[in-house]
Amino acid sequence: MDSSHGLVGESEQMCVIRRQIERLAHSKSPVLLLGESGTGKEVVARAIYNCNPAGNFIPIDCGSLVGPLMESELFGHTKGAFTGAAEAKRGLIELADRGTAFFDEIGDLPLEMQVKLLRLLQEHEFRPVGSLTTRKVEIRVIAATHRDLMRDVERGNFRQDLYYRLNVVTLRLPPLRERKEDIAVLAGRFLERIGVSYSLSAGAMDAMVSYDWPGNIRELQNCIERMVAMNSGPLLHAGDLPSAIQNHLAGKEPFAAAVAAASGAMPRPQAPAQSGIISLTEMEKRAIREALEFTKGDRVMAAYLLGIGRTTLYRKLKEYRLVS
Numbered sequence: 099m100d101s102s103h104g105l106v107g108e109s110e111q112m113c114v115i116r117r118q119i120e121r122l123a124h125s126k127s128p129v130l131l132l133g134e135s136g137t138g139k140e141v142v143a144r145a146i147y148n149c150n151p152a153g154n155f156i157p158i159d160c161g162s163l164v165g166p167l168m169e170s171e172l173f174g175h176t177k178g179a180f181t182g183a184a185e186a187k188r189g190l191i192e193l194a195d196r197g198t199a200f201f202d203e204i205g206d207l208p209l210e211m212q213v214k215l216l217r218l219l220q221e222h223e224f225r226p227v228g229s230l231t232t233r234k235v236e237i238r239v240i241a242a243t244h245r246d247l248m249r250d251v252e253r254g255n256f257r258q259d260l261y262y263r264l265n266v267v268t269l270r271l272p273p274l275r276e277r278k279e280d281i282a283v284l285a286g287r288f289l290e291r292i293g294v295s296y297s298l299s300a301g302a303m304d305a306m307v308s309y310d311w312p313g314n315i316r317e318l319q320n321c322i323e324r325m326v327a328m329n330s331g332p333l334l335h336a337g338d339l340p341s342a343i344q345n346h347l348a349g350k351e352p353f354a355a356a357v358a359a360a361s362g363a364m365p366r367p368q369a370p371a372q373s374g375i376i377s378l379t380e381m382e383k384r385a386i387r388e389a390l391e392f393t394k395g396d397r398v399m400a401a402y403l404l405g406i407g408r409t410t411l412y413r414k415l416k417e418y419r420l421v422s
Contacts, residue, residue: 105138105145106287107280111272115142118269123149128219130204130264131242133271136314139242142271143200146240153197153237156190161206168211170227179228191224195235204264205245205256216260239264274311274318281306284315288322296326301336301396309343336398337408347398383418386411390420 105112105119119142122129129146131139140157147155163171170179174189191199201207207215218224219239223232241264250256274281282303289296298306311317325338336347389400401411415421 105141106284107277108283109272109277109280111277112280115269115271119145119149122146122267125267126238127266128238128264129240129267129269130247131240131269131271133242133244134273134314135244136316137271137273138315139271140200140202142269143198143240143242147198147200147238154194155198155200156194157200157202158190160201160203160211163207163211168208169214172211173214173224173226175227176229179226183228186226189224189226191218191235191237192226192233194237196237198238198240201239201241203243203245204241205243205247205250209255209257212257212260216257216263219260219263274314278307281311281318284318285322288319289326292323292326294326294331296329296331296334299333299335299394299396301393301399302334302339305336305339305343305347305398309346333395335396337396339398344398379418382414383420386414386418386420 105116123146129143131142133139143157144155158172166180170183170187170189172189172191174187174192175183177183177186201215214224218235218237222236223234225232247256247261247265251258251261274284282298285298285303285306306318306321313320321340321343324340325334329335329338339347385404386400389403390397393399393403397411397415398408401408404411406414
């Protein structure tokens with residue numbers, strides 16, 4: 099299901115998040131989004147904004163705010179404030195006035211900037227670099243991080259007062275491995291965005307569901323894009339999956355057996371006819387044909403069921419001229 103929020107997924111976790119977003123639509127309270135990298139924190143931040151859009155949505159990558167110009171990037175500067183400041187410049191905070199500022203990876207914000215952000219949240223004002231006067235702004239702050247901010251507070255890497263000021267409303271985004279029922283619909287949506295009439299074989303989908311996706315939705319999107327780029331379609335097989343998933347499958351012996359058990363055991367080659375003995379070569383050809391028929395053409399899964407390597411199967415397909 100794809101709601102008006104732009105969030106894709108049918109799992110109960112995503113339904114809960116949608117309801118939370120709707121409740122936050124007309125609030126101005128800060129929101130803290132927690133979740134692993136690639137779980138869609140910016141998508142959720144934009145969904146909160148889109149429910150009641152006002153002003154601009156300004157994303158701020160805290161990890162890129164380094165060096166002497168980071169304060170200028172956030173708060174702007176006056177003409178002549180420093181060498182090279184030939185003109186006055188508006189900062190990201192001013193651009194977000196009457197809108198939403200999204201601080202991505204807030205845990206990476208340097209301590210000196212944390213002090214200034216705290217003042218912004220408390221007093222709704224800031225001072226551009228080189229200016230003697232403050233400026234008022236009304237912005238909603240949404241922050242996101244994959245880090246344990248409380249642990250950073252204990253280590254002195256994040257201000258406790260800023261943590262509690264940001265932690266008014268918290269949304270935790272589940273990793274993809276905890277909502278695997280959404281993998282199929284996410285994969286389908288990525289295929290639609292690419293604009294191709296491709297589909298995933300049952301073997302490929304089973305393999306994707308068995309994988310834990312440490313890179314979460316971002317890794318899944320990259321996986322689909324790679325499969326499309328490397329395959330002429332229209333059916334994408336398990337053999338087209340990236341090496342990380344191939345390695346996962348290679349180290350998971352029970353996987354093929356589980357697939358076979360779920361669908362019924364693969365038919366055994368028939369016993370030799372009484373009128374004569376079938377050669378080993380013919381039996382091998384028959385086993386390969388039956389394996390491919392059983393897996394609907396998924397060669398990687400067929401190789402697992404046959405107990406041979408993928409390259410061995412490819413070689414035998416060519417040798418026996420079983421390649422269509």
